[in-house]
Amino acid sequence: MSSGPVGVALVGAGVISGQYLRNLTSFPDVRVLGVADLDTERAAAVAREHDVPVSGTLDTVLALPEVEIVVNLTVPSAHAPVALESLRAGKHVYGEKPLALDMDEAAKVMAEAAGLGLRVGGAPDTFLGAGLQSAAHALRSGLIGEPVAVTAATQSLGPESWHPNPEFFYQPGAGPLFDLGPYYLTALVSLLGPVTRVAADTRTARAERVVGSGDKQGKIFPVNVPTHVNALLDFPGTATAAATFSFDSPVNRRMIEIIGTEGALSLPDPNTFEGPLLARGLRDMDWRELPLSGTTAGRGIGVLDMARSIRAGTPHRASGALAYHVLELMVAISESGERSEFRGVTSTMSSPDTLPADWDPYAATLPR
Known part of the structure; x- marks a missing residue:
């Protein structure tokens, strides 16, 4: 070796x-x-x-x-x-x-x-960063009891206003579902385990978009993917989730909330490695911020x-198994949106172990 x-x-x-x-x-x-x-x-x-x-x-x-x-x-x-x-x-x-x-x-x-x-x-x-690792510890400690329901959303007007080459975001393999969906879906399955079926509705608001910055500013390009996706996900034996992925919204939202039998967690933006991570009990009047542990590298x-x-x-x-399951979720969501029916998900995976408390990316741990 x-x-x-x-x-x-x-x-x-x-x-x-x-x-x-x-x-x-x-x-x-x-x-x-x-x-x-x-x-x-x-x-x-x-x-x-x-x-x-x-x-x-x-x-x-x-x-x-x-x-x-x-x-x-x-x-x-x-x-x-x-x-x-x-x-x-x-x-x-x-x-x-x-x-x-x-x-x-x-x-x-x-x-x-x-x-x-x-x-x-x-x-x-990103699920290995301090924000979502701390969420995993909180969830597995029973802080909010058994998970019951999840609401997740990523909404914006899309990347063409700031990205110098945004065309690929609107072609197969991208769009809000395939570009941003992996952050949200990976966070959810890493916390709650595999999904067994999905349902979805999709829309494409505009057939063309315009590059807003850089050398290509003003260039018109075609949109070949749905730009607004609403999905339902079934986690067997635990929560159900409602998720929105949109490049059509003037309201910017990046959120995941998990409701449990004893309270709720508000997770950080899963496209980041940090916080804040918030929790509240059944009778709490407001959220309280939880301390984070882990890396933000x-x-x-x-x-x-x-x-x-x-x-x-x-x-x-x-792992590849995790990435494969998330891909199947996105494909199934796309197919459900086209066919207006529930779609089964056949792949599976195990929720990854949390990182050890002393896991330090900047420490040399391998023999020299």
Whole structure:
């Protein structure tokens, strides 16, 4: 078995890569060895900015023998192809959400990894941050009794006002459900376990959108996904959930509330790693803020947990099974919206263990 820091390469040098690289290059238990992109000049610039020694194409970084994990930050349509190529090169894969565009692609990725004895991990890893980890501890301690019902919502006017290249947000594999849904659905299933069936209603408010900033400002582009989704989720033996995912709302909302037999929890925005986390009892007049424990290091802690788990031979928390289940939920919600019927969910997963109290991303824990 290998020892020492785990070698990592990033594929996809877009906007999100900066957050990953700032964090991953600061964690002593991983070493970032390469950055790849279809635009090799962009890959080189990003690599220089973060003192990464190698840049180039996907083949370039896959050829590095020290690379054990490929972090796949490509656009959704490339998630499965890049994952498959990386697995066939003998690398573990950790990918941005969603795991793939559809269940057939996702199943191929999971089967390939299983056949090769390799791991699949998937974003989001926000559920490993202090806010949602503290929520998990509160829920499992019985603070609000048994969960009964959940309300979740993420609402805005969409990213085209601020993102310089927003077109892909409105194509298959994105939209509010596939872009923001993973944060909410991952938070819910990590806390409450798998969902067995869903129902949904969907709408597309406008057939076209306009880029609001950057070099493409004023460009009109088509919308090819629903931009407002209402969903019901059934957690067997526990709560039911009502969730809204919208790019059509002038009212910004980012919330999850869990009602239990003895009270309620108001969770932090699941697209963040911090708080606030609020609770109230059945007879309380207002919310009270709960103390947080855990890391707020940000994107990349799922990769780090995967790296440490590889060395320890233990399960990693932001797992392929979790990402696969969340993808099936989103696909089922989409199908339910099209067909106006409940859709069953066949995949399952186990709620990940909470991180140990002394889990520190900045501590060197692997033998040197």
